[in-house]
Amino acid sequence: MKKTPVAAIVAVAALALLPLVLADNYFLHLLILFLIWVIIGSSWNIMAGYTGQVSFGHAAFFGTGAYTAGLFVMHGGFSAWWGMAFGGVAAMLLGLPFGAICFPLRGAYFALASLALNLILMHLATIAERFTGGMQGIMIMPTFVSKVPYYYITLGMAVATLVVVQSIIRSKWGYYFVSIREDQDAAESLGIDTNRYKNVSLAVSAFFTGTAGALYMNYMGFIDPHVVFSLHDYSVMAILVAIVGGVGTIYGPAVGAFIMVGLQELFRSGFFGLFKYLGDRTGSETFTQAMEVVQHAHVLVFGILVVVVILFLPNGIVGDWGKIRKSVFRSKPAA
Amino acid sequence: MGILLQTIVAGLLKGGLYALIGIGMTLIMGVMGIINLAHGQMMMVAMYIAYVLNTMGVDPYFSLLVAMPTLFLLGVLIQKYLLNPLIKVDTILPENQVLMTVGIGMVLTEVIRFIFKSDYKYVTTSYSSATFFLGGISFNVPLTIAFFIALAFTAAMFWFLIKTDLGRSIRATAQDKDAATLMGINTGRITVVTMGLGAALVAAAGCLLAPVYYIFPDLGGPFTAKAFVITILGGLGSTVGAILGGITLGMAESLGATYLGMEYEDIVGLAIFVAVLLFLPGGFKRLTKV
Numbered sequence: 001m002k003k004t005p006v007a008a009i010v011a012v013a014a015l016a017l018l019p020l021v022l023a024d025n026y027f028l029h030l031l032i033l034f035l036i037w038v039i040i041g042s043s044w045n046i047m048a049g050y051t052g053q054v055s056f057g058h059a060a061f062f063g064t065g066a067y068t069a070g071l072f073v074m075h076g077g078f079s080a081w082w083g084m085a086f087g088g089v090a091a092m093l094l095g096l097p098f099g100a101i102c103f104p105l106r107g108a109y110f111a112l113a114s115l116a117l118n119l120i121l122m123h124l125a126t127i128a129e130r131f132t133g134g135m136q137g138i139m140i141m142p143t144f145v146s147k148v149p150y151y152y153i154t155l156g157m158a159v160a161t162l163v164v165v166q167s168i169i170r171s172k173w174g175y176y177f178v179s180i181r182e183d184q185d186a187a188e189s190l191g192i193d194t195n196r197y198k199n200v201s202l203a204v205s206a207f208f209t210g211t212a213g214a215l216y217m218n219y220m221g222f223i224d225p226h227v228v229f230s231l232h233d234y235s236v237m238a239i240l241v242a243i244v245g246g247v248g249t250i251y252g253p254a255v256g257a258f259i260m261v262g263l264q265e266l267f268r269s270g271f272f273g274l275f276k277y278l279g280d281r282t283g284s285e286t287f288t289q290a291m292e293v294v295q296h297a298h299v300l301v302f303g304i305l306v307v308v309v310i311l312f313l314p315n316g317i318v319g320d321w322g323k324i325r326k327s328v329f330r331s332k333p334a335a
Numbered sequence: 336m337g338i339l340l341q342t343i344v345a346g347l348l349k350g351g352l353y354a355l356i357g358i359g360m361t362l363i364m365g366v367m368g369i370i371n372l373a374h375g376q377m378m379m380v381a382m383y384i385a386y387v388l389n390t391m392g393v394d395p396y397f398s399l400l401v402a403m404p405t406l407f408l409l410g411v412l413i414q415k416y417l418l419n420p421l422i423k424v425d426t427i428l429p430e431n432q433v434l435m436t437v438g439i440g441m442v443l444t445e446v447i448r449f450i451f452k453s454d455y456k457y458v459t460t461s462y463s464s465a466t467f468f469l470g471g472i473s474f475n476v477p478l479t480i481a482f483f484i485a486l487a488f489t490a491a492m493f494w495f496l497i498k499t500d501l502g503r504s505i506r507a508t509a510q511d512k513d514a515a516t517l518m519g520i521n522t523g524r525i526t527v528v529t530m531g532l533g534a535a536l537v538a539a540a541g542c543l544l545a546p547v548y549y550i551f552p553d554l555g556g557p558f559t560a561k562a563f564v565i566t567i568l569g570g571l572g573s574t575v576g577a578i579l580g581g582i583t584l585g586m587a588e589s590l591g592a593t594y595l596g597m598e599y600e601d602i603v604g605l606a607i608f609v610a611v612l613l614f615l616p617g618g619f620k621r622l623t624k625v
Contacts, residue, residue, distance in 0.1 A: 052429040056372070056437070101609075105616050108370045108571065111433060112563050115372075116608045119560055123602045181429065231556065236437060243434065248427045293449075300445035306438025307417060314426030 008251065012159055019148050028147040032219060034261045035154040039161045039212040040234070041241035041253030046165050047205040048239075049247035050174065052181030053103075053198055054111050057118030059234035061091040061206040065213025066228040067125065070138035080140050083214035091210025092203045099199040106184075115235075122229035137224025140217070150219045157215060158254075161208050166250050168204065177201050181248075209238075232299060240302060244309055246316025255317050263305075267298035341472050342593045343586060348475070350585025351482035355540040356558065357565030357577035358492060359533035365509035365572030366529040367418070369432045373440035375558030377534050381406050381541030382458075382550045383447055389458045395545045396480070402542050403535040410534030413439060414527045440555060448552040458545040481543035488539055489578060492532075496574065505529055509572055537562075557601065564604045568611050570620020579619045583607070 015035075019028065040062060048054045068090040069083020094117075102113045125132045132138070144150060168174055176197045179187040188194050217223055228234070237260065245256025270276060270291035279287030313320045356378065363371045384405060385398040393401075417439065421432050428434070465476040496502040507515040508525045516522050548554075565584055569576025584604055591603035611618055 048429065049427070054430045054433070101612055105612070108364070108430075108433070109567070109612065109616070111430060112370060112567060113608075113612060115560070115563070116605050120602065120605045120609070123605070127598055127602070181427070232441070236441070239434060239437070243428060296448070297445070299441060300449065303438050303441030303445055307435060307442065310428070310431050310435050310438065311417070311420065311424070314421075314424045314428055314431060319427070 005251075008162075012155075015155055016152075019151055023148070025147050028151050030261060030265055032147065032151055032154050034257050035151075035158040036212050036216060036219075037237070037241050037257035037261055038158040038254045039154075039215075040209055040238050041245065041257050042161050042165050042250075043205040043208040043212070044238040045242045045247060045249075045253050046168065046177070047201045049242060049249070049252070050169060050181060051177040051198055051201040053202070054239075055114040055205075055235075056111050056239070057114035057116070057231075057235050058205075058209055058238040059229050059231060060114070060118040060121050061095060061209040062213040062216070062234050062238075063121055063125070063223075063225070063228035064091045064094050065210030065215075066217040066223045067132060067138075067213075068210070069214040069217035070140065070223055071132070073140045074133065074138055079143075080214075080218050081143070083217055084211060087214030087217075088207040088209075088211035091206040091213070095202045095206035096199060099202040100195075103195045103198045103202075115231075118229060118231060118235055122225050125225035125229060132225070135224060135226075137222060137227070138217075139222045142221045143218065154215060154219070157211065162250065162254070164204075164208075169250060173197065173200060178248075236302070236306075240306060240309075243316055244305065244313075246318030246320070249316065249318040252316050252318040259317070263301065264298060267294055267301060270294050337471060338593065342589050344472050344474065345478075346586035346589030347582060348478040348482045348585070349589060350582030351485040352478075352540050352544055352581075353561060353565055353585045354578040354581030355485045355488055355543075356537050356562050357569060357581040358489060358574055359536035359540075360562040360566045361569060361572055361574055361577040362505070362509075362529050362536075363533040364566055365574075366505060367432070367526050369418075369430070369436070370563055370566070371530075371533065372433060372436040372559055372563075373413075373443060373555075374533070374537055374562045375560070376440040376443040376555030377406055377409065378537045378541040378544075378558055379550075379552065379555040380409070380443055380447060381538035382545050382548075382554070383451060383456075384538075385542045385545040386451075386456050386458055386550050389460075389545075395458050395460065395542050396484070398545075399484075399539055399542045402538045406538035407531040407535040410531040411527050413534075414530035418530070419523060419526060440559065444552050444555055451552065453552060456550040458550065460546050463546050475547065477543075477546040481547075484543055485540070488536065492536070493574070501528065561604055564608045566618075567608055568618050570618035573618070573620040576619040 015031070018031070040058065044055065044058050065083065065087030068087040069080045072078040072082045072086075073080050098113070098117055102110045126134055128134070169177070176187070176192050179190070179192060180194050180197060184194055213228060216228070241256040241260050242253050243256070244259055245254065246252025266272065271294065275287045275291035275294065279285075279291065309316070313324070317324065356374070360371060360374050363369070381402040384402040385395045388398040388401060389395060417435055418432050421435060424431070460477070462476050466473045467476060468474070496506055504515065504520045504525055505528070507518065507520060508522050512522055515525075561584065565577055565580040568583060569578070569580030584607065587603050587607055588600050592600040595603075615621060
């Protein structure tokens with residue numbers, strides 16, 4: 001059994017010490033987003049990357065978790081932190097019947113059904129105004145003023161997710177998952193109950209995604225159906241995080257989350273305010289316009305990224321690291 | 336009774352268009368074995384072509400002649416340079432072709448948004464809201480024309496698939512790719528042609544819908560969803576199923592909007608989707624066997 005790489009331990013230690021030296025709210029916010037994406041990306045990866053069941057609607061589980069937390073406040077007057085305990089369970093309870101219906105069917109059914117599930121929940125959350133607040137969404141008061149407690153909670157969650165994912169993948173379950181991905185018939189003939197283990201991997205994946213959703217509710221303090229059930233912002237982003245970093249690798253989603261959150265912020269802020277700065281300095285309109293263009297281009301860039309990554313780095317940065325090193329650093333002669 | 340009949344007529348007319356969207360999707364599904372999640376986005380591109388031509392004074396029905404070849408070319412290029420190379424790529428990523436279509440859909444939407452901005456556009460024609468009455472039921476003129484053109488395209492498609500060599504090759508590839516290759520069919524070329532045809536058919540649907548619908552970049556997503564509901568309903572890869580599926584979806588949406596309320600229009604399709612998965616996995620294909 002392989003040990004956890006030193007690099008991972010160092011990275012976690014560095015992240016844990018970071019707020020002591022750098023208490024800037026903006027960077028903490030980005031780091032929290034990054035860690036939330038580590039959780040979602042790893043969850044997506046365990047189901048799609050290891051078990052081969054590609055979900056196009058992971059926002060369904062994310063939103064369920066977030067709404068569980070929100071509904072605790074809205075209907076019971078409980079703390080939204082109860083959502084952390086039940087958000088994941090709620091997402092799992094959503095996932096299990098869903099898996100029971102879709103997994104026995106071969107072919108594109110699961111992928112399409114996950115997309116449909118996502119859309120159905122978005123519509124339901126919008127229509128059931130009495131229960132969910134409809135388009136107005138749910139707003140709660142944040143528990144902490146400082147971002148530091150949120151940061152440590154998210155860090156703890158992300159590390160826990162990675163540890164659990166890693167131990168599952170290295171256990172017997174992990175081998176079952178991979179065997180289903182590689183050849184379902186062969187797995188079946190070896191006596192693996194493929195439907196059952198697809199459901200297991202779905203349940204684990206839904207649980208962590210739901211918990212991440214509840215965490216999001218607590219941290220951001222506001223959700224509405226089009227935010228948390230968003231196809232582009234969550235379902236597709238979850239796929240991107242995993243494939244950019246590397247599907248079927250344990251640390252791939254973490255690398256992917258870092259890159260994707262960085263890219264998203266790079267575009268949202270107009271290259272970290274570079275264009276605004278240049279515009280202010282030179283007083284020229286061109287930079288202000290360029291900034292607007294850049295701010296709207298991030299989905300386009302994500303789309304191009306999907307195309308480029310699938311064509312040229314199909315196993316992601318972690319999975320194709322050998323290939324990248326060879327072509328970039330030329331440390332070894334090409335074989 | 337009048338309302339019911341009116342609703343059914345409206346649903347039937349819409350269903351004709353949906354059938355056209357569904358046939359393109361199901362052809363691609365049958366031959367390539369993938370779902371094209373950029374299908375609605377391709378239709379959106381065609382609608383913008385109709386819009387641009389309309390600002391130059393071209394009638395949307397004539398824009399069919401431009402939009403269909405353009406989208407055919409777009410489909411061919413996508414298949415040839417983006418999807419077919421993936422077959423050779425060595426990866427553990429499952430369904431990478433489907434993920435690729437998601438990326439393509441995003442790029443199409445955003446490029447259009449970049450050029451035309453997000454606001455609603457309208458194709459204005461003198462007959463956009465014209466109606467005629469038949470036995471007390473009103474027929475929207477552009478939708479009725481669209482329905483019959485859609486029927487004509489569907490019939491032409493069937494003739495093509497059944498009677499021509501290329502059509503037979505497409506069906507052979509859909510049935511068994513390896514066997515088709517052994518019979519001397521260039522299956523790589525067939526996939527390219529099929530993608531082009533699927534794109535051209537959905538382009539036709541887009542142009543026919545343009546006079547009665549508002550046009551905006553995010554329109555693709557909902558129509559991709561409709562397309563896959565139709566495909567699942569009809570049975571993956573079944574053209575007859577796609578027609579039945581399209582008409583069923585059109586009817587159901589229409590009935591849902593009339594009797595449940597407008598906000599349920601979109602959810603009806605998804606509810607059908609779930610019901611099909613639960614009670615009739617395999618869709619109408621299981622009943623019709625085609």
